[in-house]
Amino acid sequence: MELPVSLDPSGRQSLQRQLFDQLRGLILSAGLRPGTLVPPSRLLARQLGVSRNTVVLAYERLSAEGYLQARSALGTFVSHDLPDSSLRVDAGRAADGAAARRQLPRSSLAFRGRAQAVVSPGNLEFDFWLGRLDPTLFPLAAWRRLVNQVLERVDSGFTEYRDPAGLPELRTAIADHLRPARGMKVEADQIVVVAGAQEGLNLIARLLLREGTRVVTENPSYQGAAYLFESYRAEVIPVPVDEDGLCVDALPPAGAAFVHLTPSHQYPMGFTLSRERRLKLLDWALRTGAYVVEDDYDSDFRYRGSPLMALMGLDQAESVIYLGTFSKSVGAGLRVGYLVLPRPLVEPARTVKALLDNGHPWLDQAVMAEFIASGAYDTHLRKIRRTYLARRDCLIDSLRNHFGDVALSGTDSGMHLAWHLPAHFPSAPELQGLAAERGVGVYSLRSGAAHDFGGCAYSESTLFFGYSCLDETRIRAGIGRVADALRDWQRARGTSLRPARACSGR
Template sequence: MHLPIELDRDRAEPLQNQLYEQLRGLIIARRLKSNSRLVATRFLAEKLGISRTTVLLAYERLISEGYLETRPAVGTFVCAVLPDLVPAPQINDNRVDDLPQTELRPPLFQSRMPVGEPVEPALIDFWGGPDFRIFPLKIWQRITQHVLECYGKGISRPPPSAGIDPLRGAIADWLAAQRGIIVDRDQIIIVAGAQQAYNIAARLFLQRGDRVVIETPGHAGASFLFESLGATQHPVPVDEHGLLVDALPDGSTSLAYVTPSHQNPIGGTLPLERREALIEWARGAGAYLIEDDCDGDFRYRGMGPPSLKSLDPYGLVLYTGTFSKTLGAGLRLGYMVVPQELVASTVAVKTLLDNGSPWLEQMVLAEFIASGEYDRHLRRVRKTYLERRDCLIAALRLHFGDVQLAGVDTGTHLTWLLPASLPSAPAVQEAARQRGIGVYTVSESEIGGRPATLYTENALLLGYSSLEERQIRDGIAGLAAALRDHRRAATG
């Protein structure tokens, strides 16, 4: 605790009295708040350059007058209730300067924030997200210990802004083997999750008023970022396979944000012919594409079409990946793959944002990937999530018959397209919540203020990755019961 105390040895007044008066003044002014702990007498004496006895006498006087109290084996505290003679702080209502500074100069930055995980999760919550129980904790601990023992001096040095070389190299090798993306390691930029990658791309190419193409429904985090920068957003609808490239706008466009591997949130995988058409459109519009490889690590059938990045002959695709879904969002590590000619500019932006990501996490992740543990972890996770996906599909069919589903081949959630015989998706969500079951809609996916009308009323999002199979079965059974209750209530 810092105490703004100044003692004047040239004054006739004893130091003990000066200390008492200043401490009492801080308490009266509420700068020392009720129940706050004071510094120890020995420490305060050393800081002020006076004897401990002087401090003890001042404390004892304040204790006797009811300003301080001692708590055995704990310390000295400001009393919760102060003496009646202590006046309340005086407020000068005539001072214009009492206004908060934001009234005089409000912040220039204004933005909406995307909805995060539920603050109060339901008893059975189909939110999705990684299952922390699968995280390879013992392996991660072992590698962390190894890194600290062998390379620990690196923690005292600032990491390169673009990321440490071992991690960039490990990611480049992994992308070549798993995604068919062949790039030099210096084209890999380590970022603090995918959201930072969108920020970097926006800083590189967006000016106020520039047009940005986004999917609708789509990823609110990207949309709100572009909105906050004053971009003009052009929503393009999606179907069960992804972006409708025939609906792309004519004319100049700066950026287009797309999720071709697993459309966020409906779940479609963009077919090869649409990918090729999208690249040609971007070339003609003078646009860069942000390819967000959303859930690309969780593919349960087939190989899927090649990435936009691997198809790009022009150097217009900025590929982003993250470890939030495979390892955990708390790691806050992802990466960008940028064309060679954009490396210097991208690194400059990253440097100005944060001077680089934490060294230790990068080094542990590099070892984790290079040792083959990451691939082994992915195989375990895919097997578990596939079993849970199959359990969810079976439960839906058991209770609701021939359900129409989207996004079943990839990702950690699927989309149930509700039949006309059932209530709207928001009504189903509310009925389920009454039974402690969390299911989700795309109604929050408002892009540029325009609702995602195609799926707002009939699309229900069901995440399965963080639920055990028993919970999935119980949750869908509870959802069926909730809809029966809703039907009875509606019919009187």
């Protein structure tokens, strides 16, 4: 380790005194923390171009005053117990410095924003937080093998800058996957690899937003999107959703730069955008010149019917920007996602990605490319789809066992579902609180990484359950505790369970 010390041979103080003062300053400002090994005197003397004796004498004085401690053969370390008197002197100086610093004019912060909730806020025994993956399902053995395989033939992967749009092998593998899986006419050169859907949203915002730009989102919507657009000081226009997805008739007649939506499995309600509305939406985009941002965060998990064709597959007019992520299928910690762009946006998007970070890390891309191209991704998807389906069925079964004909939405796909509570139940936020008291995390609209722009019909009456991260035993136990919580609530109010309304599983 080289120390940030420089000595002035023509200075008034001796070299030894300068060195003592500077090392003492480093120790007191925590630049050298207690327990840090300082360089051997010979090395420091060579670094500073002074005689070794100068360093030895400075170290001896620092040791004598309690700043350093020699530990025989191990070397010399910064003391854990620094002399109180010097600390007091320094604290006084630091306070003076802080006061002086406070008086300096500072640039005002250009950024204004809030962070979305992506992890569960509580530490609950049975946590139905939305969109979480089960760590035991991560394809660790395949991943380890592929990392080794890729590293064995690495040439300039780690040392060279590459195409900021992403590794050609990964872009090809993604395009080959999307064509049959999502019915999209996509070529590899339309793809930009990003650090998860959130970076993709940022990239889109950089391309299309400035202060006051009009952007449409669903109401309720994904917090990460709503908060991002808000941070750009865009004019965010919330449009309600119902059982057929975004209420397309309520879109503004003109002036929006784009609409962000989750058509396959609306976040968080779970509704699917009907075919009729898909066509109407594309027509609206064509008429108004707006882009459609199709956030396809969890469409790999469809449990009923054929896979849905993506909006981009229906688009004839280059209106749709498709946003995909591996966060829900492989792991959110990998931070790998991608954008599929209409041709006119490809080059600007590549430039934005270059300005952001010069491209995604090479190793992650190379491994993901192999994972998809080798067929391991499809095998993995089939496995977790089966597991999630069993967990979804277990959750529905448990809810029915305890509460009768429950009204659910979002059950056909994804990793979470919504329960529309009967009128005689406590409100969703209240039931969330009662469940949390028993160690169970279930989420009302405003707490589950969703954003309610106000006036949302589902805020008080809908409770959300992510089921992908809990096995069947835990799902049953968790729902049993929610039932206990409800029974106690009813007992306290002197009411009894009335038959719930008819089920409308969607």
